[in-house]
Each structure stands twice: as structure tokens, then as C-alpha cells.
Amino acid sequence: MVEPNTDVIQGTLDLLILKTLSLEPMHGFGIARRIEQISRGVFRINPGSLLTALQRLERAGWLDAEWRQTENARRARYYALTRAGRKQLEVETSTWNQRATAIARLLKAEA
Amino acid sequence: MSLWRQVARGVRVLVHRGASDRDVDDEVAHYLDQATAAHVGRGLTEAAARRAAAIEIGNPVVVREQVRDYGWENIAASTAGDLRVAVRRLRTHPGFAVVAVLTLALGIGAATAIFGAVNPILFEPLAYPHADRVVMISDVRADGSRLATTYGTYVEIAQRSRVFQALAAIDAWQPALSGDGEPERLAGQQVSASYFRVLGISPALGRNFADADDRPGGPRVAILSARLVARRFGGDPNVVGRVIDLDGNPFTVIGVMPAGFDNVLEAAADVWTPLQMRPRAAFESREWGHHQAMIGRLEPGVSLDEARRELNAIAHSPQADFPRPAWASLNDGLMVHALQYDVTSGVRPALLAVLGAVVLLLAIACVNVANLLLARGAQRADEFAMRVALGAGRGRLVRQLLTESLVLAACGGVLALGVAEAGVRGLIALTPEGVPRAGAIGLDGRAFAFALLVTAIIGIAVGIAPALRASRNAAGPGLARASSRVAGGHAASRRVLVVAEVALALVLLVGAGLLLRSLAQLFAVAPGFDATNVLTMQIDAAGHRYASDSARLEFFAQALDAVRAVPGVASAAFTSQLPLSGDVDGYGIAFENDAVKSGDEGSALRYAVTPDYFKTMGIPLRAGRLVDAHDLPGAPEALVINESFAKRRFPGQNPIGQRVRVGPELGDAKRPWDYVVGVVGDVKQTSLAVAQEDQFYVASGQWDWVDNVQTLVVRARVQPASLIPLVKRAIWSVDRDQPVTRVATMAALVRQSAAERRFVLIVFEIFAAAALALAAIGLYGVLSGSVAERTREIGVRSALGATQSQILALVVREGMGLTVVGVAIGLAGAVAASRALVTLLFGVSRLDPVTYAGVVVLLAGVSALACWIPASRAARVDPSITLRSE
Numbered sequence: 001m002v003e004p005n006t007d008v009i010q011g012t013l014d015l016l017i018l019k020t021l022s023l024e025p026m027h028g029f030g031i032a033r034r035i036e037q038i039s040r041g042v043f044r045i046n047p048g049s050l051l052t053a054l055q056r057l058e059r060a061g062w063l064d065a066e067w068r069q070t071e072n073a074r075r076a077r078y079y080a081l082t083r084a085g086r087k088q089l090e091v092e093t094s095t096w097n098q099r100a101t102a103i104a105r106l107l108k109a110e111a
Numbered sequence: 112m113s114l115w116r117q118v119a120r121g122v123r124v125l126v127h128r129g130a131s132d133r134d135v136d137d138e139v140a141h142y143l144d145q146a147t148a149a150h151v152g153r154g155l156t157e158a159a160a161r162r163a164a165a166i167e168i169g170n171p172v173v174v175r176e177q178v179r180d181y182g183w184e185n186i187a188a189s190t191a192g193d194l195r196v197a198v199r200r201l202r203t204h205p206g207f208a209v210v211a212v213l214t215l216a217l218g219i220g221a222a223t224a225i226f227g228a229v230n231p232i233l234f235e236p237l238a239y240p241h242a243d244r245v246v247m248i249s250d251v252r253a254d255g256s257r258l259a260t261t262y263g264t265y266v267e268i269a270q271r272s273r274v275f276q277a278l279a280a281i282d283a284w285q286p287a288l289s290g291d292g293e294p295e296r297l298a299g300q301q302v303s304a305s306y307f308r309v310l311g312i313s314p315a316l317g318r319n320f321a322d323a324d325d326r327p328g329g330p331r332v333a334i335l336s337a338r339l340v341a342r343r344f345g346g347d348p349n350v351v352g353r354v355i356d357l358d359g360n361p362f363t364v365i366g367v368m369p370a371g372f373d374n375v376l377e378a379a380a381d382v383w384t385p386l387q388m389r390p391r392a393a394f395e396s397r398e399w400g401h402h403q404a405m406i407g408r409l410e411p412g413v414s415l416d417e418a419r420r421e422l423n424a425i426a427h428s429p430q431a432d433f434p435r436p437a438w439a440s441l442n443d444g445l446m447v448h449a450l451q452y453d454v455t456s457g458v459r460p461a462l463l464a465v466l467g468a469v470v471l472l473l474a475i476a477c478v479n480v481a482n483l484l485l486a487r488g489a490q491r492a493d494e495f496a497m498r499v500a501l502g503a504g505r506g507r508l509v510r511q512l513l514t515e516s517l518v519l520a521a522c523g524g525v526l527a528l529g530v531a532e533a534g535v536r537g538l539i540a541l542t543p544e545g546v547p548r549a550g551a552i553g554l555d556g557r558a559f560a561f562a563l564l565v566t567a568i569i570g571i572a573v574g575i576a577p578a579l580r581a582s583r584n585a586a587g588p589g590l591a592r593a594s595s596r597v598a599g600g601h602a603a604s605r606r607v608l609v610v611a612e613v614a615l616a617l618v619l620l621v622g623a624g625l626l627l628r629s630l631a632q633l634f635a636v637a638p639g640f641d642a643t644n645v646l647t648m649q650i651d652a653a654g655h656r657y658a659s660d661s662a663r664l665e666f667f668a669q670a671l672d673a674v675r676a677v678p679g680v681a682s683a684a685f686t687s688q689l690p691l692s693g694d695v696d697g698y699g700i701a702f703e704n705d706a707v708k709s710g711d712e713g714s715a716l717r718y719a720v721t722p723d724y725f726k727t728m729g730i731p732l733r734a735g736r737l738v739d740a741h742d743l744p745g746a747p748e749a750l751v752i753n754e755s756f757a758k759r760r761f762p763g764q765n766p767i768g769q770r771v772r773v774g775p776e777l778g779d780a781k782r783p784w785d786y787v788v789g790v791v792g793d794v795k796q797t798s799l800a801v802a803q804e805d806q807f808y809v810a811s812g813q814w815d816w817v818d819n820v821q822t823l824v825v826r827a828r829v830q831p832a833s834l835i836p837l838v839k840r841a842i843w844s845v846d847r848d849q850p851v852t853r854v855a856t857m858a859a860l861v862r863q864s865a866a867e868r869r870f871v872l873i874v875f876e877i878f879a880a881a882a883l884a885l886a887a888i889g890l891y892g893v894l895s896g897s898v899a900e901r902t903r904e905i906g907v908r909s910a911l912g913a914t915q916s917q918i919l920a921l922v923v924r925e926g927m928g929l930t931v932v933g934v935a936i937g938l939a940g941a942v943a944a945s946r947a948l949v950t951l952l953f954g955v956s957r958l959d960p961v962t963y964a965g966v967v968v969l970l971a972g973v974s975a976l977a978c979w980i981p982a983s984r985a986a987r988v989d990p991s992i993t994l995r996s997e
Binding site: 027047074 | 116117120134135137138139140141142144145146149168169173174177178180181182
């Protein structure tokens with residue numbers, strides 16, 4: 001039996017993170033959870049990749065990170081979209097849409 | 112992307128390592144908590160939820176590592192870690208590290224130094240604009256050899272040829288400069304006005320020669336070198352316009368050449384003046400003598416071949432407008448070469464041989480480094496297997512090994528710079544006099560980069576091989592092999608490398624051996640005179656005072672008397688040319704019984720000498736008498752000829768009393784006959800290596816003229832160099848204004864005559880010794896490794912009753928087997944490579960059996976020694992210990 005491919009499409013993780021955070025600030029697990037839920041389980045997020053991606057986006061200036069105290073005395077790191085992040089989201093969304101329509105057209109022509 | 116943010120975050124992580132690690136830990140822990148909470152929310156128990164979360168997320172350690180590896184600062188940190196590990200590993204194996212670094216330093220350093228010396232001389236274009244268009248034109252003898260051109264030929268070519276932008280004729284000129292300071296003889300050139308235009312360099316100060324300067328009876332003008340102006344005139348820019356005294360004549364300085372001007376035709380030249388020769392001169396005049404050089408600048412777009420075709424067409428189609436004498440008929444065509452080729456042709460074989468030697472050495476160095484790294488890799492196979500088992504990826508292993516190789520290469524490279532610097536200095540000190548463009552020798556960055564790159568690439572390629580092997584094989588076989596120490600076939604590539612090293616070393620050793628034997632043979636050649644305790648120097652009789660033969664004769668006679676009076680002088684004499692000094696002065700000679708046509712006479716070296724010359728030089732009398740004090744001007748010329756000349760021309764006859772004509776205008780029937788009065792021993796004039804030339808001696812006063820430049824030879828009772836100041840003072844007591852130059856002992860001249868061969872020999876000896884050492888190290892390394900790997904086998908053997916000598920023989924046989932194969936291949940290589948040395952050999956065949964046998968014995972001896980040490984170690988193996996340790 002072949003396992004369904006649940007990897008995030010190469011290069012779209014950033015877009016998914018930015019989109020998810022455009023609604024509200026969230027911590028890492030929350031982001032992973034939201035992406036899984038909304039994609040109805042098509043995308044499963046690898047925590048290592050997710051946290052690395054969050055660091056990268058934060059360094060790029062698209063995200064702000066802040067530590068918050070949780071109820072069971074743990075620290076949680078919350079991420080929020082910056083203004084530059086919002087712009088980047090727009091850019092990435094429009095490129096993605098272009099590509100998606102192009103691919104859809106190609107597939108239709110094929111059929 | 113914000114660069115500033117990148118840098119700031121990275122630095123913060125590096126500075127607060129602990130805090131940032133904790134951040135990552137907390138974030139991962141929180142993630143795990145939340146995942147667990149989510150599972151609990153779906154109704155799992157706490158424990159089950161935690162397990163499910165852990166399965167979902169994977170190993171939290173791996174996650175943490177993954178997150179932690181992000182960012183430039185972490186790559187930098189892990190590289191620094193690799194670096195630390197590499198340095199630590201090298202320090203714990205100092206033997207390996209030292210040998211590898213020294214090998215690299217030697218190979219790279221030597222290659223850089225030699226290439227730095229050879230490149231500017233042989234390959235770099237001359238320092239003239241469009242230097243490839245500057246060509247040299249020579250006359251050709253019937254036997255195809257080169258002959259100096261005549262001014263007459265220059266005039267004809269200048270008028271008839273269409274391929275040259277400019278053409279120039281050049282005569283050597285050594286004027287005496289007098290005035291302020293010590294009188295000195297300068298090196299200089301008399302040139303046609305276009306000379307500097309051919310080279311494409313104009314004076315930095317003043318003006319170039321104009322055509323109006325270069326006509327018979329033209330103005331006495333001179334252009335000086337920047338060097339001379341700095342040395343003699345304090346660098347005064349107002350030297351232009353000054354009048355200086357050259358050979359007693361006033362010359363107006365009209366220009367100064369730029370400081371960096373490289374006058375390749377006569378590197379020592381400090382002064383230039385127009386030739387001022389007559390375009391239509393009688394055949395007997397200087398204008399038709401073969402004593403000139405001719406260079407030309409081709410028109411743009413004209414190739415060397417086109418120039419050759421045109422000049423040879425001119426040579427083979429004489430025109431009535433341009434009559435030619437028999438000796439400059441151009442019947443054998445003209446020789447045209449690029450100036451670059453021409454000025455370097457003399458040293459080309461020597462330099463190419465040296466270049467070949469250094470390529471061999473670099474090859475040996477590369478092989479040795481590869482060998483060392485392979486041996487190291489084999490020893491570390493277990494370590495790599497362990498690392499792979501612990502989860503190290505291929506990339507991580509490769510990075511670690513790459514770092515080690517690069518550390519080695521960097522250390523080797525730094526040391527190589529030192530070796531190259533010392534090498535270049537040594538080469539400059541060793542360079543035989545007269546090598547063109549020796550001033551351009553220097554460290555060559557590109558050569559260094561090339562050699563470093565070659566060795567580094569080999570080091571890297573070989574160095575990471577064990578890492579790839581380890582990561583390809585799963586951990587299992589690697590770890591399992593640790594207990595199966597038997598004679599392994601995996602060392603095959605190292606054996607091949609050792610064989611290659613031995614072979615390459617043999618080629619170098621044979622080269623060094625052949626050169627060594629050549630030099631020994633050369634110095635065994637009797638020069639024909641006794642060089643011990645003989646001091647020589649050149650004396651001028653320059654200026655108007657000495658315009659007449661009798662005045663010059665008088666000056667030299669007085670100078671000789673003064674020198675004889677110096678205490679410590681046993682005898683002294685003057686000669687017109689000195690053996691092995693670079694002088695070559697030959698004249699036509701025709702015996703009465705020869706049918707001689709004008710321009711076709713044989714040529715013999717002329718020595719116009721004072722009577723004590725033979726005694727001073729120790730040249731033995733074979734028959735008849737020597738030139739003596741009774742051979743005075745006006746009397747029939749008394750000629751003394753050398754032995755082999757006499758034997759060749761008068762086989763079975765008595766040469767004494769034969770009538771002969773020598774000198775210019777032989778064909779003149781009214782010229783009185785001269786007489787052969789004696790025969791003396793042969794003397795080597797040009798070089799120890801050339802066949803014996805014909806020579807004749809005549810009293811200075813009896814020759815057609817009295818030479819104004821003569822060489823004083825002094826036989827000393829004391830150390831000859833100690834007489835130099837006294838003898839100079841004696842000369843100057845006769846005339847304060849006469850330059851004394853070329854002071855040298857005869858012994859030094861003999862040594863110098865073999866300088867080029869000696870230069871190549873020294874380089875070969877050094878390289879061959881290094882090659883021998885590297886080959887021995889390679890052999891030793893392979894055998895030590897093999898003994899270490901076979902410890903168990905050897906233990907078993909000796910437990911089963913093998914004696915120490917049997918085990919010794921086992922190891923030595925392995926090593927000597929490699930040597931024999933290497934020697935066999937090397938011999939074939941040496942036979943082929945020796946062809947490149949042929950022009951440098953003297954008195955030995957390139958297949959000289961003594962050399963080959965000697966080299967094989969030497970190499971075998973060194974190999975045996977390299978085998979003996981690991982073999983004796985193997986023989987001492989205690990079976991009880993080795994067997995127990997497994």
C-alpha cells in the first residue's frame with residue numbers, strides 16, 4: 001500500500017506559515033495544527049522544518065517573535081506577521097495563484 | 112532580506128550560546144506539550160497521548176539539532192569544531208602531519224621557484240610593445256650554422272625588404288669612460304638610428320637617435336642607460352646635453368633610456384652611439400666583416416614565415432646594385448627567428464631540463480601525499496565505521512575530512528612560500544652569468560597557485576575517499592573487519608603509488624647521475640694550461656695618446672715592466688685573447704701548400720702575445736721554439752701553432768719552417784710569407800666541451816696591428832687574488848686614465864665555463880635527493896601500515912614456529928618486490944627521459960651503464976633501509992601478546 005504523500009509542496013511552507021499568521025499571532029504547534037486542519041490532513045508539518053522555517057522568516061524580518069508565559073509555567077514562543085511579512089504574503093500569494101492557474105490550464109489541455 | 116538582522120541574530124546566538132540553546136529547547140518542549148494536549152483532548156490518556164505525540168514529532172533531539180543547525184553562525188561554529196578536531200588529530204599524529212606538510216611544501220615550493228625562474232626567461236614575452244614582431248636576422252654558414260651579419264647585408268636588406276617597419280644593425284662596443292672618478296670600460300652598442308624604434312622603447316629623457324646622427328662623420332652623440340646615469344652622474348636629469356669622454360673622444364649625451372629598459376641583446380649595455388658606417392664600402396672594410404647583429408620589427412600582420420620567405424628570396428636573388436663579397440654571398444640564405452627565441456636559445460635545453468625535473472618532483476610529492484592520506488584513511492576505517500553507526504551522515508564525514516585535508520594543504524602552502532622564496536634566491540645566486548633576462552626571475556603567484564591547487568585537489572580527492580567508502584558500506588562490515596586483520600588487498604592502490612614513486616625517483620636520479628658524470632668528465636678535460644695561481648685582467652690603451660701602434664706597444668711594455676716589479680709576481684704577459692673568457696677572435700690562415708681561394712680560407716684563433724705568455728700560462732712547447740723577444744716588428748712574422756692543428760695539416764711532416772699567410776687580405780699575393788717556428792700544446796678557448804680548435808700565436812708587435820685591449824696574465828707566487836690591488840696600482844702608475852676590467856683568476860674562469868651544467872646539476876641533485884627521500888618515506892609508510900595490519904597474522908606465524916629471520920624476510924620481500932617493479936618501470940622512463948638531457952651531457956652516453964647501475968644500487972640500498980625498520984618491528988612481534996589482544 002502506498003502512503004498518501006503528506007509532505008508540504010516544496011517552497012510553499014513559507015506561504016502557508018505567512019497565511020496562517022495573517023489571522024492572528026500563534027505558536028509553532030498552533031501553526032502546524034491550523035495548516036493540518038484547514039488542508040484536511042493533506043499537509044502534515046514536520047516540526048523540525050517548521051521551527052527552522054519560523055527562524056528563517058523571523059530573520060528575514062517577516063515575522064516578529066515574542067515569548068509568553070503559559071498556564072503550566074512553560075514558555076511559549078508566539079509569532080506575529082510584520083508589515084514586511086504582510087507584503088511578502090501578497091507577493092507569494094499572487095505568484096502562487098499564477099502558477100496554480102498555469103498548472104491547472106496545462107492539466108486541462110492535457111485532458 | 113535584512114542583512115543587518117541576519118548578522119545581529121547570528122552574533123547574538125554565538126555570544127549567548129546557552130540562552131539560545133535554551134530557547135530552542137523550550138520551543139521544542141512546548142510543541143511537544145501542545146501536541147500531547149491535543150491528543151488528550153481527543154480522549155487519550157496522558158501517557159498514551161505523550162507517546163502518540165512523540166511518534167508524530169519524532170526524536171526531539173533530532174528536531175532540536177535540526178533547528179539549532181539553522182543560520183550561518185551555526186555552520187561557522189561547526190566548521191570551527193571540524194577545524195579544532197582536524198588540528199587535534201594532526202597533532203596526535205605528528206609524524207604523518209610533518210611528512211605530509213613537508214612533502215607539500217617541497218613540491219609546491221620547488222615548482223613555484225623553478226617556474227618563477229623559467230617562465231620569464233623562456234615563455235613570457237620580452238618587455239617591448241608587440242614583442243612578437245621583433246625578429247633577429249642572421250647570416251648562415253655552408254654547414255647551416257649561424258654567422259654574424261655584415262653591415263653590407265644590412266644595407267641591402269634595409270633597401271630591398273618590404274616586411275619591416277624598422278630594421279637595425281648592431282655592433283658590440285666597449286668604450287673606456289674617463290673623466291671624474293676611476294676610468295672604466297663600459298659595455299655598449301653601436302647601433303643604427305632605428306635601433307630603439309625596432310625595440311619600441313624611446314628614451315625617457317632627451318631624444319632618440321635621428322637618421323641624421325647615423326651617417327659617416329656624423330655628430331658624436333650618445334644615449335645612456337638610467338643605471339649609468341644613477342651610478343656615474345648621481346642621477347642628474349641635466350646629464351642630457353653634457354659632454355662625456357669615451358675612448359678619448361667627446362660625446363654629447365642626447366638621451367637617457369627609461370630605468371626598466373631591458374636591453375636583451377646586451378643586458379649590461381650602458382651606452383649607445385650611432386654606427387655611422389658607410390652604406391657603400393669597399394669589401395676589405397669593416398662594413399663587410401661578420402661582426403654584427405641585425406634585428407627588425409615586422410609590419411603589423413606580417414608573420415614570421417612571410418618574413419623568412421621574403422628574406423630568403425632576397426638572399427637568393429642578388430642584384431647588380433648590391434654587390435656582395437664571397438664571404439657574404441648569402442648563398443646559404445638567411446636565418447630569421449623571433450628575438451625572444453634567439454636570446455634564449457642558448458639556455459633553453461638547460462631550463463627545459465630543470466623544468467622537467469621539477470615536474471617529476473611535483474608528481475612524486477603528489478603521489479606521496481596521496482599515499483600518506485590513503486594509509487591514514489585505511490588506519491581510520493574503524494573510526495569512520497563507528498561514526499556512521501552513531502548517525503554521522505556522508506556529508507558530515509566528508510566535511511570533516513575535507514577540513515583535515517585543507518588544514519594540511521594550508522600548512523604546506525604557507526611553508527611552500529618560504530621554500531619558494533629561498534629557492535628563488537638560491538636560483539638567482541646559482542644562475543650562470545650571461546643567462547638572458549635573469550633580472551626577471553622572481554616568485555610567480557600563478558605558479559604557486561597552480562602547484563597548491565594541484566596538490567590540494569589530489570589531497571582532497573584522496574582524503575575524502577575513505578569517508579565515502581565508510582558511509583557507503585553500512586556500519587556492519589566496517590566494524591566487523593576490525594577483528595579480521597589479514598593481509599588485505601585494499602592496500603593495492605598504495606602499492607601502485609609506491610611503485611610510481613620509486614620509478615619517478617629513479618628517473619630523477621639517473622638524470623642527476625648523468626649530469627654528475629658529465630661534469631666530472633668535463634673537469635677531467637685538460638684545459639691545456641695550468642690555471643693555479645694565475646690572475647687575469649683586461650687592460651685598455653684607449654684615447655688619442657695611443658692612436659699609433661708604437662704608442663700602444665710602448666704602453667703595454669711599460670705596464671708589463673711595472674707589473675713584473677710587483678712582489679709576489681713570478682711572471683707576467685699580455686695576450687690579445689684569453690682562454691675560457693668568452694673571447695673568440697679568429698682569422699683566416701693559409702699555408703703555402705694549400706690552394707686557397709679568397710674568402711674560402713680556414714680560420715684559426717689568433718693570440719697576439721708577449722714572450723712570457725707560454726711560461727705564465729704553463730703551455731708546453733712541443734717542437735721548435737716559442738715566440739721570443741727577438742720577434743720584433745718589421746721582421747718576418749714568427750708563428751707558433753698548436754699541436755692538433757699541426758698534426759692535422761702536416762701529418763708525417765715537420766711543420767717547422769712551413770710558409771704561411773695569416774690575417775686579413777690573405778688573397779693578396781704580394782703579402783709576405785710568415786713562418787711556423789714552433790708547436791705548443793692545445794688550449795681550450797671557447798669551452799672545455801668543444802672539440803679542439805686551430806690556434807696560432809704571434810708576437811704582439813708583429814701582427815698587422817697592436818690591439819688596444821689586451822689581457823694581462825700574471826703567475827703569482829702568492830694567493831693570486833691578493834695581488835689584485837698591487838697589480839692595478841702598477842698599471843695605473845704608467846697611465847692613470849686606463850680602465851682595468853674583467854679581473855678574475857684563471858681557476859674561476861675554468862669553473863665558470865661549466866656554470867650552466869653545474870647549475871642544472873645542482874638543481875637535479877637537490878631534486879633527486881628529495882625524490883629519493885620521498886620514495887623511501889612512501890615505501891616505509893606502506894610497509895609499516897602493512898605490518899601493523901598483519902600483526903595478528905605475524906603473531907600466528909611466529910606461534911606456529913616461524914623464525915625471526917623468516918618474518919624479516921617476509922616483510923623485506925614485500926618491500927623489495929615493490930622496489931624491483933618500480934626500478935624496472937623507472938629504467939624505461941629514464942631511458943626515454945634522458946633524451947631531453949643529451950645536449951647537456953659531455954663524455955657520457957645518455958645510456959651510460961655506470962650511471963644506471965649506480966643509481967639502481969643506491970635506490971635499492973635506500974629501499975632496503977626503508978624496509979628494514981618495519982621488518983625488524985614485525986620480527987619482534989610477541990605472539991602471546993598479539994593473539995591475546997584479539
